Amino acid sequence: MFATTRKSPRSLLTALVATPMLLLALAACSTGGASSTAPTEASGGDEVSQDxxxxxxxxxxxxxxxxxxxxxxxxxxxxxxxxxxxSSPEINAAGSECMKEIGDPPTAAGTKKTDAEQLDEMIQEVDCLRGKGYEIADPTIETGFTMPDDVTDADIDACMAS
Known part of the structure; x- marks a missing residue:
C-alpha cells in the first residue's frame, strides 16, 4: 500500500496512521459512494508491481x-x-469527508484489514507511545489519532515494531 522507499520513521508513521484512520472513518460511515479502482482490480486480478x-x-x-x-x-x-x-483533527475530518467523495484508496489484494484489526493496531501504538510519556487521545474508528509534534523517530520505531 505504501512505497518501499523509507524516507523517515516519522513520515512512515504519519502515512501508516493517517491512512488506516481515514479508511476506518470511511468504513464506519460509508454510504456506498464512488470507489477508486485498485490496480489489482483494474488488471482483472493479475499481479501488479510495487511501482x-x-x-x-x-x-x-x-x-x-x-x-x-x-x-x-x-x-x-x-x-x-x-x-x-x-495532521490535525480538522484535516482528519476533512480527509474522511473527501474519502466519501473520491472513494477508497487503492490497495493491493489481500492487504485490507478489518476495522477491529486496524483499531487494535492503533490502540497498541498509542499505548506504547503513552508508555514513553506522550499524551495522546484514545484512537477511534472515526478519528484515528493525532501524532504528537514532539515524538521522536526512535520512539516511533520502537512503537511501530511492537
Whole structure:
C-alpha cells in the first residue's frame, strides 16, 4: 500500500496512521459512494508491481490533498511515497469527508484489514507511545489519532515494531 522507499520513521508513521484512520472513518460511515479502482482490480486480478501500486497510491493521495484544500484547509501536495504529512483533527475530518467523495484508496489484494484489526493496531501504538510519556487521545474508528509534534523517530520505531 505504501512505497518501499523509507524516507523517515516519522513520515512512515504519519502515512501508516493517517491512512488506516481515514479508511476506518470511511468504513464506519460509508454510504456506498464512488470507489477508486485498485490496480489489482483494474488488471482483472493479475499481479501488479510495487511501482504500479505506488503510482496509483500517489495519484490518490494528490486527489485527496486537492479535496482537503477545497474544504479550506492548508495541506501540501504529498511527495511520492509519503502521503499527506499534515495532521490535525480538522484535516482528519476533512480527509474522511473527501474519502466519501473520491472513494477508497487503492490497495493491493489481500492487504485490507478489518476495522477491529486496524483499531487494535492503533490502540497498541498509542499505548506504547503513552508508555514513553506522550499524551495522546484514545484512537477511534472515526478519528484515528493525532501524532504528537514532539515524538521522536526512535520512539516511533520502537512503537511501530511492537
Amino acid at each position: 504500479e501500486m505506488s503510482a496509483a497510491r500517489d495519484a490518490y493521495d494528490l486527489k485527496l490533498a486537492e479535496c482537503i484544500r477545497g474544504k479550506g484547509l492548508d495541506v501540501k501536495d504529498p511527495k511520492p511515497g509519503e502521503g499527506i504529512q499534515e
